[in-house]
Structure formats: C-alpha cells, structure tokens
Amino acid sequence: MCGIVGYVGNDDAREIIIEGLKKLEYRGYDSAGIALYKDGKIQVRKSAGRIANLEKLIETEDLHSTVGIGHTRWATHGAPSDVNAHPHSDMANTLAVVHNGIIENYLELKEWLAKEHGVVFRSETDTEVIAHLISVYYEDDLKEAVFKAVDKMRGAYAIGVVSAKEPDKIVAVRKDAPLIAGIGEGCNFIASDIPALLKYVRRIYLIENNETVVVTRDDITIYNADRQPVTRDVFHVTWDADAAEKDGYEHFMLKEIHEQPKGLFETLNRRLDDRGNIRLDGIHLTKEEIQQFTKIYIVACGTAYHAGLVGKFAIEKLAKIPVEVDVASEFRYRDPFVDDKTLFIAISQSGETLDTLAALREAKSKGARVLSVVNVVGSSVARESDDVFYTWAGPEIAVASTKAYTTQLMCMYLIGLYMGYTKGTITEEYYRHFIDELRMIPDKLKEVLKQEDSIHEMAKGLYRREQVFFIGRGVDCGVAYEGSLKLKEISYINSFAIAAGELKHGTIALIEQDTLVISLATQDRLFEKMLSNIQEIKARGATVIGLSKEGNKEIEGQANQVIYIPECMDEITPLLSVVPLQLLAYYIARLRGCDIDKPKNLAKSVTVE
Numbered sequence: 001m002c003g004i005v006g007y008v009g010n011d012d013a014r015e016i017i018i019e020g021l022k023k024l025e026y027r028g029y030d031s032a033g034i035a036l037y038k039d040g041k042i043q044v045r046k047s048a049g050r051i052a053n054l055e056k057l058i059e060t061e062d063l064h065s066t067v068g069i070g071h072t073r074w075a076t077h078g079a080p081s082d083v084n085a086h087p088h089s090d091m092a093n094t095l096a097v098v099h100n101g102i103i104e105n106y107l108e109l110k111e112w113l114a115k116e117h118g119v120v121f122r123s124e125t126d127t128e129v130i131a132h133l134i135s136v137y138y139e140d141d142l143k144e145a146v147f148k149a150v151d152k153m154r155g156a157y158a159i160g161v162v163s164a165k166e167p168d169k170i171v172a173v174r175k176d177a178p179l180i181a182g183i184g185e186g187c188n189f190i191a192s193d194i195p196a197l198l199k200y201v202r203r204i205y206l207i208e209n210n211e212t213v214v215v216t217r218d219d220i221t222i223y224n225a226d227r228q229p230v231t232r233d234v235f236h237v238t239w240d241a242d243a244a245e246k247d248g249y250e251h252f253m254l255k256e257i258h259e260q261p262k263g264l265f266e267t268l269n270r271r272l273d274d275r276g277n278i279r280l281d282g283i284h285l286t287k288e289e290i291q292q293f294t295k296i297y298i299v300a301c302g303t304a305y306h307a308g309l310v311g312k313f314a315i316e317k318l319a320k321i322p323v324e325v326d327v328a329s330e331f332r333y334r335d336p337f338v339d340d341k342t343l344f345i346a347i348s349q350s351g352e353t354l355d356t357l358a359a360l361r362e363a364k365s366k367g368a369r370v371l372s373v374v375n376v377v378g379s380s381v382a383r384e385s386d387d388v389f390y391t392w393a394g395p396e397i398a399v400a401s402t403k404a405y406t407t408q409l410m411c412m413y414l415i416g417l418y419m420g421y422t423k424g425t426i427t428e429e430y431y432r433h434f435i436d437e438l439r440m441i442p443d444k445l446k447e448v449l450k451q452e453d454s455i456h457e458m459a460k461g462l463y464r465r466e467q468v469f470f471i472g473r474g475v476d477c478g479v480a481y482e483g484s485l486k487l488k489e490i491s492y493i494n495s496f497a498i499a500a501g502e503l504k505h506g507t508i509a510l511i512e513q514d515t516l517v518i519s520l521a522t523q524d525r526l527f528e529k530m531l532s533n534i535q536e537i538k539a540r541g542a543t544v545i546g547l548s549k550e551g552n553k554e555i556e557g558q559a560n561q562v563i564y565i566p567e568c569m570d571e572i573t574p575l576l577s578v579v580p581l582q583l584l585a586y587y588i589a590r591l592r593g594c595d596i597d598k599p600k601n602l603a604k605s606v607t608v609e
C-alpha cells in the first residue's frame, strides 16, 4: 500500500511527481503529500483526501523545483489526516521522508528518540520515526545516515528521502515493499510501481530487497545489503502507456472487464506451440519432477485465492495430485507440512502482497519447489520463485481484480493439463479436446460481454438491497466466493457466499421472504442438486437469480431471473460465469454512487500484514 514517486532532473518536479502519484492512487488514496527542494529548504505540503486536494492546496503557490518526493497514502498508523499524511520531516525540517510499509519497532524507536534526543513528535505515524532517526545519524552524508537508520528499523518498507543539505539527490531503500528507479535523460526517478513512470521512461532498475539506491540527475547507484555498489541489468518496460489509461471507459474496472478476452487469448496462446501443445518454457517441470510431487499447496489472498480454489479442481482432476488451497495469512502461521516433495504455487496479480510473499518464503525455507502465477513482471513474488508463469492480463489498475482472476484461472488449467498430460493421467484425446475448448473461450467471453445492457437493467432492480447470498457447487462454489467478494468490495453490500450443499447446516436460517440468492448452476453433473437447493430456498421465500449454461432451460421454472453463459466443458465454466457477476457488481456499485475504482478502506496492493 501507499505510493511513492521521486524525481531529480531539470524539469518541474511538482508536476512530474503529482502526475506519477495519480497513477499510483490505486495503492492508497486517503491522503497525499509532496516535499520539494526550493530556496535552500525542503518545502513540505500535504493534505488529507485524494491527490486532487493536494493539487488544490498548492495550485497558486510558486513551488518550482527540480527535486522532490511525493506520496499517496493508505493509513496504517494514525488516521488519514493532514498531519499524518507523508512526507514527514525531522525537527529542523532539514529532510523529508516518504514511506510505504510498516516500521514494526516504531514505538521502541519513538521512546528512544524522545528520551535520548529530545524529539517531539508531530504525527501518530510510524514513518515520522524514520525522519528523526536519519536526522540523529546525519552529519554530512545522507546515504550513510540512511544506512545507520535502516539498521535500527524492523519491518517492511520502501522509503524515499530528500535533504536540504544535499539537494541534488534522493536516497531510497527497499525492504519487502516494491521500489523501482527510472532512468531518464538528464533526470532520474524512483517509484513504487511502473505506471507512475510510464509517461517519462521505459528503462528502469528493479531494486532488490535490502538495497539502497542513490539517485541524482545523472546517476543511479544501487548498494546491496553489504553497502557495496552493485550493477543491475536495465529492465525494459514494454507496456503501452495507454494500457494504464481508461481509454474512454468510465472506470478502470469496466475497461478491465472488457479486456478479458484479450488477456485470456494472450495467456493461452503464449503457452501453446505450433502443434497446439502446451509449452511451459522457462518452467522446470520434467516428468520425473512432476511424478515426485506428493502434494501441492496453492496459496494466495483475496481474488487470487479464489482462482486457487478453481485451480484445486483442475489440478486434482487432471494431474491426480492432492492440492490444498490456503489463504496466505493463515498458511504462514500454521506450521504447514511442507517438504522437498511439495510444489508450492503462489498466485498474485501484483506479486507484492506481503502475506503471499511471506508464505512463499516459509514454504521455500522448508524445501518446497515454488512456482508462482504473477501478473507484474519482475515483482517480488516473481523474483523469489523458482519458476514463474506470467499472466498476460496487462496492467490492472482497478482495486477490484477482474482480468487478473480470469487469466489466473487460465494458468491453473494450463498447469493442470500440462502436468496431467506429462504424467499420463489424462488421455491424448481429452488433452486435445480440453485445449480446443480453452481456445474457444475468448470468443465465448465476447458473447457474454454482449449481455452487459441486460445485466445493467437487472442491477437497477437490485442495487438497493443490503444483503445478498451466492451459492454454488463444485467449481461454481469458487466462483460464488469471487462474485460475492466483487460485490461487497465495490458496492459495500453485505454479501456472503457458501457451498450450496452447506446452506442447510446453518446459513439457511438467514433466508427469508425476498432474500436475494444468486445461484450458480453451470455444472451438468450437479445441475439437479442445484435445482433442489434452489427449491429449498425458494420455499423459504428467497428471490433467486440463476446462472447457468445455455440450454439448461429447466432453471427458468425455478429461478426468478436467469443469466446464461455459452455452452462449454463443465471444468472451464468459471472462465465465463464470473464475468456476469463482475458486471453485476460493477453496475450495482455504480447505481449506488460508489467510488468503483477506489473503494473505501482498500488498496490495490496489500504490502502490510
């Protein structure tokens, strides 16, 4: 969470930093601030609320500067107020710090700084501690002072520091929170993520964990954990700048929903060879290795976890290896049984989710092979994995994940198919049929998207509800969880998903006259069972929206309204069935006047525990 941007060059730092921050607003948006070097001083301006508030605050001021840092915040320590917004300064206002992450020992440091150095704190943040700590060690070399301060700090962080005593540089540090340095002509940058710099540079350095980077107009020097300068390959960003723009859509979420056919096409076709076989180039999964795995863990958070639930069905069915799916924040603390015969699959759009990263490290330390499914190239999860299967969703900006989810599903199917075929647990015929079915998905998804207007109409009848249930069986259950999460996170409706067969064990007590239940019934094998579940809730007065495959007309006699997806293999219906649920959540949230791309209390990339 939180976004950092820094610039040293010859142009207007204020404009460049504000532009960059706007591209990082998805990382946090409860307050924002900027520190600029001007007239021999570090000028700090900050404001609660969105970046627009900060812009307004400084619009009439002459703050022309060529060096500065900025921040957009997702509050952890202290309410989102003007005073708690970053940057934070030392007592003499000589330096300013922006920070993404958490300083775990900040209370201890605070006490020490107050007692030993008479520091008087202005904010409730952990970040302010960093500014005072650097100041304590600061003689005439900012980098050295930062090294010493960092030695005292525990936690996960990326920080950027500027000082009036050395106004030609930014010193930045990365520890378990993302940081990149952008290479310009006569100017250089730091940022939390690539979109902030897309307008200015395409060549970047990916800063590694425990590294410090000193950025001046003409130079970027990276220091490793031993404080020695290191060389780094330049990473060339291939994204189109438009990929991070709304492109005429009202919200990023809607644009990203519509980008799914393309994302799925790319994710699939980049893994198929000329003969239509799956090729996992760069991923080391030989027949012997696959045969050796006795267990697979799929570990992730939120939507990525929901992709893992479907992944379990796919891999167990195709490769006949037991799969356990866990949320990362639980996995890492439950002392899971992992050994060198375990394959650990981490799924993450951002590749920076701290819980997922920590779970990955836990599994790796116990000897597991780590394969990650990641969207952001070069992210921490990708770098720390043995092998990476990239999703080709393109940049996902909306906080609510959509195209990342469907491309993650595609990866799950491809991994399962590849393992099953290599191991010989599926026939050649089934393998080819499955791939043919996957190839048809992008076009079928375009058909689903044509229902947008009718789903919008449906939303008009539903948006005032305050409670919704989602039910399903088999893979539909995993999609029910995802549909429910999508609805609650952007519309703030209290929604709840449950396996349809589990309803009668307690939750059915909540079903009463007119309770809305969205019932997924795409599985031929389970269709009749789902019709029985629908009857049970209808008997208690529920209003039911059914979701099924074209041709399953019987559901019309049971449900009040029905959404259809095109005919496809039962195994892969999630690739289609989630999309009407994404659209429904989107239109319900829009009718409720919600801030769809930036829902309250959330951030896109969760880099704190």
Ligand code: M6R
Pocket (backbone or CB within 6 Å): 301, 302, 303, 304, 347, 348, 349, 350, 351, 352, 353, 356, 399, 400, 401, 402, 485, 486, 489, 604, 605, 606
């Ligand atoms: O970047 P990741 O895929 O690791 O993020 C995991 C979750 O934080 C994320 O999926 C979150 O649940 C989304 N807001 C869901 O829309």
